[in-house]
Amino acid sequence: MTSARNRELLALVPVAILLTAGFAAVFSQENEQLGNLSLIYGAYFLALCLVTHIYLRIRLPDADPYLFPLMATLTAFGLVMVYRIDEGLARDQANWFVLGLVLFALTIQFLRDYEVLERYRYTIAIGGLLLLLAPRVPGIGQQVNGAYLGVKIGPLAFQPAEFTKIAIVIFLASYLREHREVLIVGARRVLGVTLPPLKHFGPMLVVWGASMFMLVFIRDLGSSLMFFAAFLALLYVATGRFSFVVIGMAMFLVGAWFFASTVPHVHERVEIWLHPYEDPQGSGYQILNSIFAQADGGLFGKGFGEALITVPGTDNSLLPAAQTDMIYALIVNEVGLFGAVGVVLVYMLVAARGFKIALIAGDGFSKLLATGLTAVFAIQAFVIIGGVTRVIPLTGVTLPFISYGGSSIVANFVLLALLLLISDRARREAAEPAGRMAALGAPA
Amino acid sequence: MNRQIVKLFAFVMVLFGVLIGFTSYWSVFDAEALKEKDANKRPLFEQQQIPRGRILAADGTVIAKSVAKGKGAAKRYVRRYPEGSLFGHPIGYSFVQYGDSEFEQFHNDELVGEGSEFTSIADELLGHTQEGNDIVTNIDADAQRLALAELEEAGFGAVVALEPSTGAVKVMASNAPFDPNRVPYEYSKLANNGIETPLLNRATQGRYPPGSTFKVVTAAAGLDSGAITPETTIDAPGSLEVEGTPLQNDFNEDFGPIALDTALTSSVNTWFGQLGQQLGNDTLFKYMERFGFNAKPAIDLPEDEVLESGVYDFETEEMLTANDPVDLARLAIGQERLLATPLQMAQVAAAVANGGTLMKPQIWKRVVDPDGRVTDTMDPSVYSEPISEETAAELTTAMEGVVSEGTGTNAAISGVPVAGKTGTAETPGNLACGGGEEENQAWFIGFAPADDPQIAIAASVECTEQFGNDVAAPIFSDVAEAILNGE
Numbered sequence: 001m002t003s004a005r006n007r008e009l010l011a012l013v014p015v016a017i018l019l020t021a022g023f024a025a026v027f028s029q030e031n032e033q034l035g036n037l038s039l040i041y042g043a044y045f046l047a048l049c050l051v052t053h054i055y056l057r058i059r060l061p062d063a064d065p066y067l068f069p070l071m072a073t074l075t076a077f078g079l080v081m082v083y084r085i086d087e088g089l090a091r092d093q094a095n096w097f098v099l100g101l102v103l104f105a106l107t108i109q110f111l112r113d114y115e116v117l118e119r120y121r122y123t124i125a126i127g128g129l130l131l132l133l134a135p136r137v138p139g140i141g142q143q144v145n146g147a148y149l150g151v152k153i154g155p156l157a158f159q160p161a162e163f164t165k166i167a168i169v170i171f172l173a174s175y176l177r178e179h180r181e182v183l184i185v186g187a188r189r190v191l192g193v194t195l196p197p198l199k200h201f202g203p204m205l206v207v208w209g210a211s212m213f214m215l216v217f218i219r220d221l222g223s224s225l226m227f228f229a230a231f232l233a234l235l236y237v238a239t240g241r242f243s244f245v246v247i248g249m250a251m252f253l254v255g256a257w258f259f260a261s262t263v264p265h266v267h268e269r270v271e272i273w274l275h276p277y278e279d280p281q282g283s284g285y286q287i288l289n290s291i292f293a294q295a296d297g298g299l300f301g302k303g304f305g306e307a308l309i310t311v312p313g314t315d316n317s318l319l320p321a322a323q324t325d326m327i328y329a330l331i332v333n334e335v336g337l338f339g340a341v342g343v344v345l346v347y348m349l350v351a352a353r354g355f356k357i358a359l360i361a362g363d364g365f366s367k368l369l370a371t372g373l374t375a376v377f378a379i380q381a382f383v384i385i386g387g388v389t390r391v392i393p394l395t396g397v398t399l400p401f402i403s404y405g406g407s408s409i410v411a412n413f414v415l416l417a418l419l420l421l422i423s424d425r426a427r428r429e430a431a432e433p434a435g436r437m438a439a440l441g442a443p444a
Numbered sequence: 445m446n447r448q449i450v451k452l453f454a455f456v457m458v459l460f461g462v463l464i465g466f467t468s469y470w471s472v473f474d475a476e477a478l479k480e481k482d483a484n485k486r487p488l489f490e491q492q493q494i495p496r497g498r499i500l501a502a503d504g505t506v507i508a509k510s511v512a513k514g515k516g517a518a519k520r521y522v523r524r525y526p527e528g529s530l531f532g533h534p535i536g537y538s539f540v541q542y543g544d545s546e547f548e549q550f551h552n553d554e555l556v557g558e559g560s561e562f563t564s565i566a567d568e569l570l571g572h573t574q575e576g577n578d579i580v581t582n583i584d585a586d587a588q589r590l591a592l593a594e595l596e597e598a599g600f601g602a603v604v605a606l607e608p609s610t611g612a613v614k615v616m617a618s619n620a621p622f623d624p625n626r627v628p629y630e631y632s633k634l635a636n637n638g639i640e641t642p643l644l645n646r647a648t649q650g651r652y653p654p655g656s657t658f659k660v661v662t663a664a665a666g667l668d669s670g671a672i673t674p675e676t677t678i679d680a681p682g683s684l685e686v687e688g689t690p691l692q693n694d695f696n697e698d699f700g701p702i703a704l705d706t707a708l709t710s711s712v713n714t715w716f717g718q719l720g721q722q723l724g725n726d727t728l729f730k731y732m733e734r735f736g737f738n739a740k741p742a743i744d745l746p747e748d749e750v751l752e753s754g755v756y757d758f759e760t761e762e763m764l765t766a767n768d769p770v771d772l773a774r775l776a777i778g779q780e781r782l783l784a785t786p787l788q789m790a791q792v793a794a795a796v797a798n799g800g801t802l803m804k805p806q807i808w809k810r811v812v813d814p815d816g817r818v819t820d821t822m823d824p825s826v827y828s829e830p831i832s833e834e835t836a837a838e839l840t841t842a843m844e845g846v847v848s849e850g851t852g853t854n855a856a857i858s859g860v861p862v863a864g865k866t867g868t869a870e871t872p873g874n875l876a877c878g879g880g881e882e883e884n885q886a887w888f889i890g891f892a893p894a895d896d897p898q899i900a901i902a903a904s905v906e907c908t909e910q911f912g913n914d915v916a917a918p919i920f921s922d923v924a925e926a927i928l929n930g931e
Contacts, residue, residue, distance in 0.1 A: 277483065292478055296486050318485075337471045391462055
């Protein structure tokens with residue numbers, strides 16, 4: 001099954017070209033002359049990808065060939081965008097990319113038998129939730145734009161929500177694998193609506209409670225939305241009951257509505273989303289300038305390094321949080337609608353490959369885990385791109401693999417590692433019976 | 445579970461589809477509207493980063509240029525006007541904080557290099573940064589300088605010089621002038637300056653009673669419509685009772701039966717008053733409109749910075765038409781409620797000079813791209829053909845008499861035949877002049893050489909105690925001579 005790895009190798013070539021060309025474009029923009037520095041960056045990146053590729057060749061020869069190149073595309077694109085904003089930030093980002101690859105390799109190394117995760121599902125879930133609380137702990141917690149998103153211990157700073165999302169998905173996949181039968185069979189129809197059995201639904205309510213808790217306590221509307229959507233997606237796939245999704249959605253909306261009218265931070269986010277022009281220089285500044293930046297991009301964009309991020313001649317930001325929350329607006333600004341659609345298409349392809357893995361996976365846990373990881377990844381992209389384009393209220397979630405941010409990169413590489421682990425086994429199992437049949441000389 | 449996974453996948457695809465939809469909406473479909481929003485400062489900042497093209501006089505004198513300030517991403521361009529107030533009108537100004545005006549505003553797209561969508565896409569793909577085009581104007585820098593200097597001696601007013609055969613604007617001077625370089629520093633002072641109103645281009649926005657210069661239009665209507673010939677005589681008494689008030693000649697002089705040449709040479713009010721009554725509303729308004737009245741001049745200046753000329757109803761603030769009751773005798777001699785801009789009266793002179801064909805007045809001459817290629821050149825185009833060549837020739841003969849032996853002798857240029865007409869409209873109590881009783885609006889319109897017209901000029905001076913021949917005709921003569929000698 002080395003053909004999968006050969007395809008992966010081939011797919012990495014355009015990634016390396018994209019990165020080199022992107023760096024060259026930004027570099028020439030800033031230095032008037034083209035140095036060989038961009039080539040060096042490109043070469044480093046390619047070398048890292050090749051090492052990873054060789055590692056995958058050895059450890060997971062049958063894993064999906066496209067996921068890693070797709071993620072590398074996003075990372076390369078993100079590096080170019082961040083480099084274009086600030087060289088120093090790009091250096092951080094490159095370091096985190098390396099760290100991400102290390103954790104990626106470690107995950108593959110030590111979680112080959114990823115069923116072991118099932119055994120520790122409660123530990124993982126509680127650990128994840130505790131992580132989520134850490135930003136409220138005095139001394140290490142950090143408040144960003146009114147939301148409690150970050151933890152800082154000494155020089156080490158990270159955003160726990162990025163890791164919690166994986167923990168929650170693992171827990172849900174495992175729990176639902178075990179209880180999906182009873183959730184389906186035990187369901188009762190009340191007034192024409194199919195309700196899940198309360199006894200087995202208790203832990204599910206805990207997830208709902210956790211999402212609401214995040215709204216109020218962490219004030220992180222984005223992560224809350226992301227977790228709950230992933231939960232509903234998994235619930236639906238596991239039980240096949242659309243009514244559960246509707247009930248869950250209704251519960252979330254009621255809760256969100258209640259808290260939106262009582263918790264100022266959440267309320268404000270919704271108000272800005274609905275009426276950005278009420279305070280264009282104040283609260284509406286960020287979302288309005290996001291949209292203005294996109295309008296400035298047009299079909300083809302201004303080109304790498306050409307868009308305005310600060311007011312010329314000053315340090316006043318024209319696109320606040322350009323390297324994190326707003327990076328999609330900058331992408332539309334610089335590479336236009338075509339480039340942005342290209343980015344969205346890459347996320348769509350990642351989702352397609354992820355769900356493909358879930359489809360061919362043999363056991364329930366693998367199916368649900370692959371579904372959950374893919375869903376949470378796709379939804380995260382949706383929540384932030386949707387926020388930047390005013391589809392939903394703007395929240396502080398990173399754009400996976402593209403936004404500046406260590407936690408995001410590292411956590412998403414762990415997510416990728418898990419998907420590849422599932423894929424490797426699923427594809428081998430799918431291939432084996434056929435191989436055996438061929439060996440037995442069965443008629444075609 | 446596979447069926448659900450496929451459905452979930454489909455749902456995720458729909459979500460991403462929504463994202464693409466919204467992105468397209470903001471970046472393409474709603475982009476123009478978003479760029480217009482007040483809250484959106486981006487277009488301003490971006491325009492600052494484009495080196496705006498230069499504006500040049502016909503002889504290459506730099507009227508406006510952009511200089512770079514700051515470095516790197518903070519680099520931006522600021523407008524400089526090396527000649528100060530000389531070309532303040534009609535070039536105007538362009539500053540990010542204060543917007544733009546006049547020629548700078550009208551030709552903004554060329555100056556910032558905003559070509560067709562196709563070229564800009566091609567440029568984007570090739571990685572060209574946007575750069576503005578230079579525009580060379582028709583303006584004769586020496587004549588402009590002379591016109592403005594003489595106006596500053598004479599009083600507030602304007603001078604417009606057009607090339608009759610092309611409509612090229614050679615001079616457009618307005619006193620009080622303004623220095624565009626000062627706009628960022630004292631905008632409010634310039635904008636709210638009582639009588640002086642330096643930001644007002646009097647050539648296109650100063651509306652004055654044209655007085656006797658309008659007799660050229662009345663005569664043209666009479667000749668061209670066939671109501672009179674150059675030989676037709678009309679009895680011109682010293683005074684004529686019109687609508688209950690006497691219409692008088694200067695010093696009540698009784699001319700008896702005279703023809704057009706005498707009537708125009710001596711600017712006989714009772715003669716033209718009767719001709720106007722004979723022509724009637726329809727004919728007079730028809731010829732006025734052919735000469736450009738009752739419409740904004742088709743010049744390359746912003747529409748809200750040029751005014752129509754015509755019979756102005758001060759109560760409704762609208763222009764009257766042929767259907768409205770007007771005092772035809774007084775309209776025929778440029779009184780009634782008739783108001784005309786210097787540009788309009790220059791167009792009258794230019795149309796007669798060009799054998800009866802009125803060309804669209806144009807300030808710009810050609811657009812030159814950053815590589816020095818001429819990308820566009822002014823194409824002279826006809827605005828209207830108000831009168832026949834024959835009428836124009838007959839009128840020219842009569843107008844020559846005005847300068848050679850009549851009321852406009854100060855317009856004469858030695859060795860060059862000049863055709864023209866003076867005008868002195870009494871504007872007693874004009875608040876713009878401080879309310880004095882002896883205030884006139886002094887005019888001269890004309891062209892030279894009369895036998896081969898190269899330049900047609902209107903000069904108008906506000907609030908003067910002097911007559912057209914004393915204060916406006918000399919300006920005509922000097923400016924026309926400067927333009928003729930310069931070629």
